Amino acid sequence: MLATWATCCIAFGVSVALLGVDQGWVRFSTAKKSVESADKPDEIEEAKRISDSLMQTEIAKQCLEQPDEWKRIPYFWSQNSRAMKRTFVQGALYGPDKLTAEPLVFLNRDRKQFIVIAHIGNSLCGHEGIVHGGLQATLFDEITARPAFWNLPRSVALTASLKVNYRRPALANQIFVFRTSLEHMEGRKATIKATMEDLKGNVLSDAESLYVSPSNEKLVSDNSSLLKMIEGVYPGAF
Numbered sequence: 707m708l709a710t711w712a713t714c715c716i717a718f719g720v721s722v723a724l725l726g727v728d729q730g731w732v733r734f735s736t737a738k739k740s741v742e743s744a745d746k747p748d749e750i751e752e753a754k755r756i757s758d759s760l761m762q763t764e765i766a767k768q769c770l771e772q773p774d775e776w777k778r779i780p781y782f783w784s785q786n787s788r789a790m791k792r793t794f795v796q797g798a799l800y801g802p803d804k805l806t807a808e809p810l811v812f813l814n815r816d817r818k819q820f821i822v823i824a825h826i827g828n829s830l831c832g833h834e835g836i837v838h839g840g841l842q843a844t845l846f847d848e849i850t851a852r853p854a855f856w857n858l859p860r861s862v863a864l865t866a867s868l869k870v871n872y873r874r875p876a877l878a879n880q881i882f883v884f885r886t887s888l889e890h891m892e893g894r895k896a897t898i899k900a901t902m903e904d905l906k907g908n909v910l911s912d913a914e915s916l917y918v919s920p921s922n923e924k925l926v927s928d929n930s931s932l933l934k935m936i937e938g939v940y941p942g943a944f
């Protein structure tokens with residue numbers, strides 16, 4: 707039962723994903739929360755059950771059946787647990803009844819389109835039973851960043867703007883599909899669009915963001931080798 711989950715921390719990162727690709731999840735032994743969760747095998751089981759249900763969605767099956775078109779990459783890639791705990795999504799929003807399992811991510815061979823499949827539990831609501839609009843905006847920010855990272859110079863991208871249209875209530879405790887693509891790129895600026903759908907294909911919200919690769923190269927270092935490493939975690943297609 708999702709509701710019976712206590713807080714635990716199941717983390718994913720480039721370094722640990724290599725160990726955890728088969729299970730689809732892995733625990734960080736250094737995170738305090740995960741030490742508590744080690745005594746709760748039912749929570750670990752539930753995380754695994756949700757991971758499996760993401761894999762069993764039609765959209766995931768379609769992507770997995772077209773390995774020349776879609777390549778699976780990890781969602782989380784923090785390289786150490788301290789940094790991980792400080793991030794908003796991996797640290798604060800990830801866990802039982804929240805963002806319950808590591809979302810599935812598929813990268814298109816054009817590296818401009820991504821599909822993200824995520825389950826959101828009951829504990830990130832605004833109105834009761836409805837996923838908070840701010841969480842949807844956070845996920846749009848995160849997810850639209852991917853086409854930006856994969857296309858902008860030096861694979862560096864900072865959000866300049868984000869606009870979200872809320873179209874229908876997103877009921878909590880279900881699986882959502884985000885589709886995002888690079889619409890336009892000019893120099894250091896990229897415009898990205900995205901939709902959030904339920905499994906029936908109803909668009910619940912959509913977003914447009916503008917990402918910028920900063921001109922000051924000292925501000926943030928070149929990130930392209932990290933992306934190569936991320937793509938290498940699930941080797942195989944293209």
Ligand SMILES: *[C@@H]1O[C@H](CO)[C@@H](O)[C@H](O)[C@H]1NC(C)=O
Pocket residue numbers: 783855861862863864926927929932933
């Ligand atoms: C570098 O790329 C990773 C993975 O795409 C991303 O999480 C990170 O925020 C990027 N760093 C910058 C400064 O853009």
